[in-house]
Each structure stands twice: as C-alpha cells, then as structure tokens.
Amino acid sequence: xxxxxxxxxxxxxxxxxxxxxxxxxxxxxxxxxxxxxxxxxxxxxxxxxxxxxxxxxxxxxxxxxxxxxxxxxxxxxxxxxxxxxxxxxxxxxxxxxxxxxxxxxxxxxxxxxxxxxxxxxxxxxxxxxxxxxxxxxxxxxxxxxxxxxxxxxxxxxxxxxxxxxxxxxxxxxxxxxxxxxxxxxxxxxxxxxxxxxxxxxxx
Amino acid sequence: xxxxxxxxxxxxxxxxxxxxxxxxxxxxxxxxxxxxxxxxxxxxxxxxxxxxxxxxxxxxxxxxxxxxxxxxxxxxxxxxxxxxxxxxxxxxxxxxxxxxxxxxxxxxxxxxxxxxxxxxxxxxxxxxxxxxxxxxxxxxxxxxxxxxxxxxxxxxxxxxxxxxxxxxxxxxxxxxxxxxxxxxxxxxxxxxxxxxxxxxxxx
DNA sequence: CCCTAAACTAAGCAGTTGCTTAGATATATT
DNA sequence: AATATATCTAAGCAACTGCTTAGTTTAGGG
Numbered sequence: 001x002x003x004x005x006x007x008x009x010x011x012x013x014x015x016x017x018x019x020x021x022x023x024x025x026x027x028x029x030x031x032x033x034x035x036x037x038x039x040x041x042x043x044x045x046x047x048x049x050x051x052x053x054x055x056x057x058x059x060x061x062x063x064x065x066x067x068x069x070x071x072x073x074x075x076x077x078x079x080x081x082x083x084x085x086x087x088x089x090x091x092x093x094x095x096x097x098x099x100x101x102x103x104x105x106x107x108x109x110x111x112x113x114x115x116x117x118x119x120x121x122x123x124x125x126x127x128x129x130x131x132x133x134x135x136x137x138x139x140x141x142x143x144x145x146x147x148x149x150x151x152x153x154x155x156x157x158x159x160x161x162x163x164x165x166x167x168x169x170x171x172x173x174x175x176x177x178x179x180x181x182x183x184x185x186x187x188x189x190x191x192x193x194x195x196x197x198x199x200x201x202x203x
Numbered sequence: 204x205x206x207x208x209x210x211x212x213x214x215x216x217x218x219x220x221x222x223x224x225x226x227x228x229x230x231x232x233x234x235x236x237x238x239x240x241x242x243x244x245x246x247x248x249x250x251x252x253x254x255x256x257x258x259x260x261x262x263x264x265x266x267x268x269x270x271x272x273x274x275x276x277x278x279x280x281x282x283x284x285x286x287x288x289x290x291x292x293x294x295x296x297x298x299x300x301x302x303x304x305x306x307x308x309x310x311x312x313x314x315x316x317x318x319x320x321x322x323x324x325x326x327x328x329x330x331x332x333x334x335x336x337x338x339x340x341x342x343x344x345x346x347x348x349x350x351x352x353x354x355x356x357x358x359x360x361x362x363x364x365x366x367x368x369x370x371x372x373x374x375x376x377x378x379x380x381x382x383x384x385x386x387x388x389x390x391x392x393x394x395x396x397x398x399x400x401x402x403x404x405x406x
Numbered sequence: 407c408c409c410t411a412a413a414c415t416a417a418g419c420a421g422t423t424g425c426t427t428a429g430a431t432a433t434a435t436t
Numbered sequence: 437a438a439t440a441t442a443t444c445t446a447a448g449c450a451a452c453t454g455c456t457t458a459g460t461t462t463a464g465g466g
Contacts, residue, residue, distance in 0.1 A: 039332075040245075040330065042243075042245050042246055043245055115333075118329070122385060123329065125385065125388065125389060126321070126326060126329045126330070126385055126388070127243065127329070127330065129241075129242070130318075130388070130389075137389075141389060144389075167397075168397040168398075168400065168401050169401055171390070171394050171397045171398050171401075172397065172398050172401035172402060174386070175379060175382035175383060175386050175390075175398040175402075176378060176379065176382055177382075178381075178382040178385045178386055179378035179379055179380075179381040179382030179383075179385075180378060180382075181385075182325060182328065182329055182381045182382070182384075182385060183377070183378050183381055185328065185329070185333070186328060186333075186344060186347075187374070187378075191374050194370075194371040194374045194375065195371075195374050195375050195378045197371065198371050198372055198374075198375035198406070199375060199378075201405060202404070202405030202406075203401070203405070
C-alpha cells in the first residue's frame with residue numbers, strides 16, 4: 001500500500017467532501033526514515049514513530065497500513081535521497097576517481113550531528129533475516145546491484161581495462177563500501193581516509 | 204557476574220549440602236551464543252533463550268543475572284571459539300598470505316548450514332547504539348583492534364614494507380573483513396572469492 | 407531419617423509491543 | 437444550516453518483553 005491513493009477521493013468528489021489530512025505523507029515518511037536510519041527497524045516502536053512523525057497511530061495505519069509499510073516507504077525515500085550522489089556517480093567520466101568521490105560523498109551523506117549512521121540498506125541487510133522477508137531482501141539486493149553496476153561502468157571507462165577483471169573489481173569495491181558503512185560508525189575520519197586511499201591505490 | 208562463583212558453596216561445604224545444578228554453564232552459553240549469532244541481541248527474547256539453552260528462566264537469571272549478562276558471556280565464548288583462527292594468524296609466518304588465509308578461515312567459521320551469520324562482534328556493533336552501552340562497545344573495539352594488530356604484525360613480516368604504509372593497510376584490511384562479514388550474508392561464494400583475490404592483489 | 411539450602415517449576419509482575427476501535431471533529435457539497 | 441464522510445483523538449486489545457517470586461524438589465551432612 002504505497003501511500004494512500006487519491007482515486008477514491010476523486011471519484012467521490014461530487015458527493016459530500018470530508019476532512020482534509022493535516023499532514024503530508026512524504027514529509028512524515030522523511031521523519032520516519034530518519035528514525036529507522038538512526039535506530040534500526042526492530043528498535044523503532046510505533047509509539048516512537050508517532051512522536052517522530054508527529055501524527056497519531058491511527059493516521060500511520062491509515063496511510064501506510066503497518067509498521068512494515070512505513071519501513072518500506074522509508075526505504076523508498078532513502079533511495080530518493082541517495083539518488084543525488086548515485087546520479088553524480090552515473091554522470092562521472094573520470095573512471096575510478098569518480099567512484100572514489102562516491103565513497104567520500106557517501107560518508108558525508110550518512111553523517112548527521114557528527115555521528116555516522118551507515119547505509120540504511122546495509123544496516124537493514126545486517127539486521128533482518130533473509131528468510132523472514134525475502135521480498136524486502138531481494139529489493140535491497142537489487143539496489144546494491146545497481147550501485148555495483150555503476151562501479152563497473154566507471155571502471156570500464158578505462159579502455160585498457162580487462163572486462164573480466166573489472167567485474168571482480170566491482171565486487172571488490174562493493175565489499176569495501178559495505179565495510180565503510182560499518183567502519184564509519186566506529187572509525188575516525190583519518191582512518192576512513194586511509195582506508196579509501198589504499199582501497200583505490202592499485203585498481 | 205561472569206558465571207556464578209562457587210566460593211559460597213565451598214565455604215558452606217561443612218553445612219548441609221544442597222541440590223546440584225542440572226546443567227553446565229559453558230554448555231548452555233554455547234547454545235545462547237549460537238542463538239544471538241543467528242538472531243541478534245534485540246530479536247532474541249528470554250523465552251527463546253529458555254528453549255535454546257534448555258533451562259528455565261530462573262536458572263538463566265541465577266547463573267547470568269540478566270539477558271544482558273547472558274549476552275556478555277556469549278561474546279566471551281565467541282572470542283574463545285574464534286581464538287583457533289586468530290591463533291593461527293598469530294603463528295603465521297608468511298606475511299599477507301597468512302592474512303588471506305584468515306579471511307577464508309573466517310568465512311568457514313561464520314558459516315552454519317550453508318548460511319553465513321557474519322561476525323557476532325560486527326553484527327553487534329551494527330545493532331547496538333554506541334551511547335547505549337559504551338562499555339560493551341569499548342570491549343568490541345578492543346577485540347577489533349587486536350585483530351588489526353595481528354594484520355599489522357603479519358604485514359611487517361615483509362622487511363621492505365614501509366611501516367607507515369603498513370598501518371594504513373591494516374586499517375584497509377580491517378575494513379575489508381568488516382565488508383566480508385556483511386557481504387557473506389548476501390553474496391555467492393564465487394563473488395567472495397573474487398573480493399578476497401582483489402583485496403590482496405595490490406598490497 | 408530429618409534438616410538445610412540450593413536448584414528447580416511455573417505462575418505472575420508491570421511495562422511495552424503492533425494494531426484496532428469507538429466516538430469526536432472538521433470540511434466540502436447540497 | 438444540514439448532511440455525509442474522511443480524519444482526528446484517545447482508550448483499549450491480546451500478545452509479548454525482561455524479570456521476580458512463591459512454592460516444590462533434590463541433594464548431602466548431621
């Protein structure tokens with residue numbers, strides 16, 4: 001149930017009109033996403049969502065059906081928000097340097113009040129069990145594959161690059177950014193800089 | 204409260220003797236650790252621990268004080284269990300090849316029924332909030348630093364290695380193994396092999 | 407064989423979980 | 437103003453959370 005459709009409202013526009021929603025669904029999902037990102041799925045209760053989103057539980061369930069529904073929309077919003085840096089990577093024309101820039105852009109993207117929250121998608125993969133929600137897991141995998149493909153495209157901008165090696169290097173870079181997502185929660189910025197430097201030293 | 208001390212029992216050995224424990228504390232902690240490893244801390248309830256450990260809640264609280272206490276002992280047991288591969292790394296005398304072997308050893312260590320559970324320490328860092336349990340977080344950091352030091356020692360077995368570079372490479376390798384801990388939950392073995400190959404290709 | 411004390415069982419505690427519902431409120435058309 | 441109906445508030449639901457406690461069982465020393 002991705003946001004409540006307005007179709008019924010439009011169809012009934014000739015009949016009596018009812019009360020308007022006092023909140024914007026995208027705005028409250030933005031707040032929910034921020035909370036899930038900071039806390040994780042399980043550690044975020046519906047009562048906490050209520051407070052953070054600034055609306056009553058009834059409204060949460062009316063708009064998104066369930067806590068799980070709120071989370072799915074939060075993941076969608078996360079993708080929208082991170083799009084600005086994946087788009088930048090896609091547009092980049094300077095091979096591995098573009099990927100390196102993505103690493104730094106991601107670190108900036110994931111930081112809030114000098115605390116690094118990691119990647120919401122990575123955090124979720126780490127938290128949920130594959131078999132408990134295979135549909136969501138598949139969606140998260142697809143997202144990661146998309147970024148891996150961008151890595152590959154940028155690597156292949158080097159005409160001398162062996163395509164088979166490039167594919168392995170794309171997997172390697174995906175692994176490194178997964179590591180960064182975890183490491184950024186604990187490591188100092190100078191250590192993260194070292195890591196990125198070595199990561200791109202010889203590819 | 205690391206396991207219940209036997210001192211009181213010894214002191215009172217001249218008085219009337221009481222019933223014996225019908226379980227071995229290390230054995231039930233092994234089972235608890237397995238459950239925490241599979242499920243994470245929050246997603247594991249005391250009722251689930253009861254079933255897995257095969258003892259009553261009373262016995263759990265008598266031996267370990269709290270769910271948190273069971274978890275702390277589980278982390279200790281995890282360290283004991285992984286010691287066989289860190290010891291192997293420590294004893295290794297062939298530089299980066301020894302570290303590479305540790306990567307493969309870790310993958311085997313973390314696999315159960317063809318499912319990779321990642322590293323319990325990494326999973327925990329990812330789940331808990333730094334400020335909610337700084338003592339545990341510090342302990343987990345120390346553990347990671349110990350492994351990073353083993354990486355550094357092995358790298359420095361190469362007499363031509365620049366020590367400053369080696370330090371950065373140790374951070375880099377720690378980041379890669381963090382990535383592997385996450386990636387192993389989702390990636391195929393062939394992809395993991397590619398990742399490890401590239402990771403060690405250029406250091 | 408009785409007594410003491412630890413270990414056991416199982417019921418129960420208050421607080422929280424995700425979710426629902428009854429009833430009050432607001433709003434655009436008639 | 438009257439009506440219809442979506443949205444709001446707030447109370448409440450059963451199930452579950454970590455943890456405790458009352459009462460029974462089991463063991464060994466006297």
